[in-house]
Amino acid sequence: MRKPITSTKVAVKLRKSEDFEGWYLYLESYPVLVSGKTKRVREYLNRTITTPIFDKSRTARTTESSKTYKPKRDINGIIQCKTEPDQEACIYADGVRKIRQKEYDNADLYSDTETEQSEQNQRLQCNFIEYFQKTAKERHRNSSQSIIVNWQRVYELLKIFAAGDTLLFSQINLKTAEEFRRFILSAPCGGNKSGTISQNTASTYFSIFKAGLKQAFIDGYLTIDISAKIKGIQEQESRREHLTAEELNTLAATPCDRPIMKRAALFSALTGLRHCDIQKLRWSEVQKDGDQVRLNFTQQKTKGVEYMPISDQAYQLCGEPRQPEQFVFEDLPDPSWISKPLERWIKSAGITRKITFHCFRHTYATLQIAGGTDIYTVSKMLGHTNVKTTQVYAKVVDEKKQKAVNTIQINLNKEEKQ
Numbered sequence: 222m223r224k225p226i227t228s229t230k231v232a233v234k235l236r237k238s239e240d241f242e243g244w245y246l247y248l249e250s251y252p253v254l255v256s257g258k259t260k261r262v263r264e265y266l267n268r269t270i271t272t273p274i275f276d277k278s279r280t281a282r283t284t285e286s287s288k289t290y291k292p293k294r295d296i297n298g299i300i301q302c303k304t305e306p307d308q309e310a311c312i313y314a315d316g317v318r319k320i321r322q323k324e325y326d327n328a329d330l331y332s333d334t335e336t337e338q339s340e341q342n343q344r345l346q347c348n349f350i351e352y353f354q355k356t357a358k359e360r361h362r363n364s365s366q367s368i369i370v371n372w373q374r375v376y377e378l379l380k381i382f383a384a385g386d387t388l389l390f391s392q393i394n395l396k397t398a399e400e401f402r403r404f405i406l407s408a409p410c411g412g413n414k415s416g417t418i419s420q421n422t423a424s425t426y427f428s429i430f431k432a433g434l435k436q437a438f439i440d441g442y443l444t445i446d447i448s449a450k451i452k453g454i455q456e457q458e459s460r461r462e463h464l465t466a467e468e469l470n471t472l473a474a475t476p477c478d479r480p481i482m483k484r485a486a487l488f489s490a491l492t493g494l495r496h497c498d499i500q501k502l503r504w505s506e507v508q509k510d511g512d513q514v515r516l517n518f519t520q521q522k523t524k525g526v527e528y529m530p531i532s533d534q535a536y537q538l539c540g541e542p543r544q545p546e547q548f549v550f551e552d553l554p555d556p557s558w559i560s561k562p563l564e565r566w567i568k569s570a571g572i573t574r575k576i577t578f579h580c581f582r583h584t585y586a587t588l589q590i591a592g593g594t595d596i597y598t599v600s601k602m603l604g605h606t607n608v609k610t611t612q613v614y615a616k617v618v619d620e621k622k623q624k625a626v627n628t629i630q631i632n633l634n635k636e637e638k639q
Contacts, residue, residue, distance in 0.1 A: 229253055229325040233300060233314045235273060235292055243271045246314045248321060266317060268310045272303035344442045345391040350379050352390075352442065353433045360436070365497075365521050374411050375429045381408070390442050398434070398451045402427060406454065424454040461613055463583040464490070468572055475570040479562040484538045485550045486563070489581035491535040493589075493603045496578050497521040500553045505545035509536075520604050527604050586614040 229252060235244040246268040252259035275290040282289045292300045300311040357372035380386055382404050388397075405423050410416055418426070434448040464472070469490055477483035485499050494502075498521055506518040514536045516529045539549050554562075559578055567576045582603070589599045600611040 229322075231318050231322040231325065233298075233311070233318050235270075235300070238269065243269045244273060245269055246310060248314070248318055250321060250325065253325075264321070266314050268314060270300075270302055270307035270310050272307045273311075274301045274303060341441070341444065345389065347390055347442060348386070349388045349390050349393055349433075349437065349442075350376065350383060350386060352437060353379060356433060356436050371425060372429055375426050375433075377411065378405060378408050378426065379430075390437070393434070393437075393443060393447065395447060395450060398430075398447055401430060402451065402454065405430070419457075420454065421456050424456045427454045461583045461587070462574060462576060462580045463587040464572070464576065464580065466588060468570070469584060469588075471572070472566070472570045475566065477562070477566040477569075479554070479566070481550060481553055482559060482562055483566065484540070485553050486578060486581050488535055488538045488550070489578065490584045490588075491538070492516070492529065492531050493582050493585035493599075495521070495582060496553075496556055496559070499550055500548070500555075502549045503545065504543055504547055504549055507536075507539060507542070507549060529602060583614070586611065590614050 229250055231248055231250045234247055234249050236247060237244055246266045248264040248266065250262040250264070253262045254260075274293040276293040277290055279291040280288060281291045294300055297315070299315045302308045302311055354376050357369075357376060361368050361372055379388065379401075382388075382401055405418075405427050406420070407417050408423065408426070410418055431448040431451065431453065434443065435446065437443045438446045438448065469487075472483075473487060485496075488494070489496070489499060494516075498518065501521060502516070502518060506516055508515045508517055512533075514531050514533070516527065516531055518529075519526050553559075556578065563576070563578060586599055586603060589602070590596060596611055596614075597608060599614070600608045603611060605611050
């Protein structure tokens with residue numbers, strides 16, 4: 222279906238200057254269709270004249286105090302002037318008018334399909350890498366630092382893959398996506414780390430790449446949803462190291478040279494909170510109503526608002542209440558500074574396995590499921606957006622059940638002989 226022709230007419234007009242004895246030359250286009258409405262568009266040409274010839278037989282505007290006339294034009298519609306420089310300015314203005322008139326006439330002749338195709342061809346010449354970075358900033362302006370860092374790393378890997386800063390949308394197809402998939406499986410680590418990234422990290426990065434492609438399809442830069450046609454990278458199931466209830470009690474009885482870290486670690490084991498959430502927890506987010514204590518906070522990672530009841534023991538680990546704006550675990554070291562004192566404390570308790578601060582969160586999940594708490598409740602307590610994320614802890618408990626099957630042994634052969 223073709224668009225209705227709007228018959229836009231472009232004319233050269235004059236506007237009297239208020240600052241000097243002269244007139245500005247400008248183009249006026251009417252009617253111009255903008256967002257379904259007709260408008261009058263003016264374009265000034267940076268040209269002025271002082272000697273236009275007016276046609277006394279054609280009144281332009283009449284008031285009580287003055288009367289103005291329309292400029293005299295030749296057979297081609299060009300405004301006539303007394304001096305040669307002014308006449309040349311009017312001829313120039315008419316030349317621009319012809320260009321604009323042709324543009325409007327040609328625009329009216331395009332069909333909707335042809336216009337869309339023309340716009341699509343322009344979008345295909347845009348830079349996907351530049352678009353990806355812009356999308357990351359707009360989409361994750363308020364996201365957690367870990368998400369922002371991951372999108373930034375994929376942006377850097379795209380530049381390595383493209384051997385530069387440019388990868389046009391016209392170059393994005395299934396083949397390119399598969400090539401990037403193979404590239405990312407052996408991509409180099411960022412920062413000061415050497416070697417290649419793990420398969421799980423590659424899986425995360427490729428999912429981000431697919432999210433960028435999906436957004437490009439939504440925004441009209443791609444005509445095909447390539448993200449839906451390519452497979453993601455399968456994650457390898459990682460071991461969720463955790464402490465037993467006996468080890469947790471041993472740690473609670475073991476002195477630590479960083480008391481604040483010990484309290485925070487045990488608090489994580491009793492609540493399942495991440496280090497970043499514990500570090501940012503303020504007293505205003507700890508609400509006590511009679512015997513019930515509840516945390517009302519926003520997760521740093523997911524930005525989800527959580528309402529979590531905690532036990533009396535967890536509340537005791539918070540210490541004495543202070544001002545609402547103060548941190549509950551004030552001066553808790555950052556993750557980069559916590560590993561050494563944590564390692565010393567773990568070793569002094571006689572635990573030889575590698576235990577990180579995050580393992581206390583794993584401990585909470587594993588012990589809750591082992592104690593009979595249903596997986597959906599545990600998932601909510603951990604703040605997981607998908608219960609599948611929580612199911613890995615159920616597998617750990619199932620493994621322990623399987624080992625427990627053979628704990629009791631009966632000498633059946635001896636019984637049969639009797």
